[in-house]
Amino acid sequence: MPNTDGGTDHGLASVTLLMGGAVAGGRVGNRWPGLARNMLHGGTDLAATTDVRSIIKGVLTEHLRLPDRAMAKIFPGAAGIPAVRGLFVGSRCPGGGSTGFDVISSAV
Numbered sequence: 001m002p003n004t005d006g007g008t009d010h011g012l013a014s015v016t017l018l019m020g021g022a023v024a025g026g027r028v029g030n031r032w033p034g035l036a037r038n039m040l041h042g043g044t045d046l047a048a049t050t051d052v053r054s055i056i057k058g059v060l061t062e063h064l065r066l067p068d069r070a071m072a073k074i075f076p077g078a079a080g081i082p083a084v085r086g087l088f089v090g091s092r093c094p095g096g097g098s099t100g101f102d103v104i105s106s107a108v
Helices: 052-063 068-074
Strands: 027-030 102-106
Touching (some): 052 068
Antiparallel strands (some): 027 102
């Protein structure tokens, strides 16, 4: 049944929040595709730009120090989804500090 209520409570994209003392916080990161119809999934829904598994992989490898090879067992079939790096204070980001996100807001 199609959505007939015209509400904004439907879609594919969502938000992920990381909180805690070790989180390199004070910023909002995202890859923003925009709201142009050609950038929407199916022309109607905000498209997801980050697979949540990439964020969880970053938490597991950088914060909990699980080896990268463990990701294949935890996320079978997701080898092509890279871990988001630089989410935690003191973590090293390959390639000069990129987290994989565009920082769209920073705390002053």
